[in-house]
Amino acid sequence: MCQALELGEGKRVRLITLASEAGAELLGAAELSAEFVRTAGQPHRAAVRFLWKGDQAPGNDLLTASQRLLDLSVVDRGCLLLGQELSTPLTAGQASQRVDRELAGLRGPDMSEELRRQNTQLLKALQDERSRSDELERLNKELDETNAGVMALYSELSGELEETNRGVVALYADLEDKSRRLRLASAAKTRFWANVSHELRTPVNAVIALAQLLLDAGAEPLTPEQHQQVSLIAGSGNTLLALVEELLDTAKAESGRLEPQLVAADLRTVLHQLRGTLASTTAEGVTLEIADTAFPGPFVTDEVMLTRILRNVLSNGLKFTTEGSVRLTVSDERRADGSWAVFTVTDTGVGIPEDEIEQVFEEFYQVRGDHQRHVSGTGLGLPYARKLTELLGGRLTLTSRLGKGTRVVVELPAAPARSAGPLPQEPLLRNVVIIDDDPVFLRTLRPTLARLAEATTEVTHSVEALRTIRTTMPDAVLVDLAMPSPDGYQVLQQIAAVPGLAQVPVVVLTSMGESDIDRSRLGRARAVLGKTHLTAERLAEALGLRARDAGTAPGEPAGTDRQDPKDAKDTPAP
Known part of the structure; x- marks a missing residue:
């Protein structure tokens, strides 16, 4: 009947549900009756009215729900009226006709058919529900089996990972032991070189001194043949002494004990001495040209070291040039980091194969070939000069x-x-952040940084660099350039993009060659230092800590960054 009166499905369901609940609660009341009515007036409503006698009444929960869900809910003594507004107003005649048609459709065998149809639908719904329940149970079982498999796989992987970690730890310990042995062997080699060099100097000096006494103008005259032989002895003795000195200096350089004595050098005198010393070693058909020039400005260096560098390079050129010339020129170059002297030695000799150019800077290495049979040498000249x-x-x-x-x-x-001068005993910085993915370099740098800072934060994954710097707010940042993305250049850009980090000094540490560094991307880095021969003093100078003792604020530039004599690759950033 509700459908005949065009009562919406939602309203119809609520009305039927609450009417059923009300009938259940009033069941047993005296003279209980229920009827479907249509209220007159505005608005039009379809309603169910319950009438009974006695004190029995619907419960408060039912009344509360009906007031909330229905348009009409009125209770009085012995009367309960529940109703919903009709969507389409109908006259009494229209409503009566529709209700009659609906009732006529429910009479006779059609009513039974409708009940059977509804029962069939209900059974089908129950079967569907049971099927869904079975499917859900099957899925839960499969999920339990999957979880059991995942846990078993996790346990297996955890065991394998633990075993792998034990292997890595053992391998690291083995590498550490081999590194220690290598350091000991290197130290032993250095001590051997130093000791042998010292032991050889005394007898060699004696040979040279005796030869000079025999060649002295006041000594007894020698026959021409004797004079030639003694001259050869003196020359060979000087050559041997030079080799001994090179061995000793190489040993000192490797152990860090060879320090240059910087003085104002007379370049003209150095070149004149080289010309006189090497003139006798020039082969026939070869011209030795050494520019007779004076450096235009002050030239501060170690004269002995400079002489040995140029002598070794020129001697090497003379040895392997059979015709043509060996030429030394000197020029002055003005660069961003000051004035530089450039010595260029060119020869027309046999040359070096391209694949062996780097190897000639290894101690005792010599390029093999027919020319080598007639040339003496130890393979120390170029490594020593470098x-x-x-x-x-x-x-x-x-x-x-x-x-x-x-x-x-x-x-x-x-x-x-x-x-x-030496650094103070107490650390100059509170905290330093170093960004580098090389664990070996970080390990070797820790003692050096311990002299500068109370604490050091190491970042091996560059993606964490900026977050770490923002968190710790260090007094200084050290950055490697060659890292997986983001590389050192990108890290520098990230730091520069944060205004709050503008006062934090940044120094680049790299093993890259100067020609490989893109200076346009270094940003505000204070300096670029090579990783070799890295000391606390050099870092302190690059960070401006020397100037801090003199009153400069931390992080404030202390003047022009200069190259450190310990490393050829150290250059100030632009």
């Missing part, structure tokens, strides 16, 4: 073409930085 060049704060580079000659360039700062 070590001395680096100690003076410069760099030595070599280019060559087989059969076309060789070109060696020695670059030295005209006024290398002098030592600023």
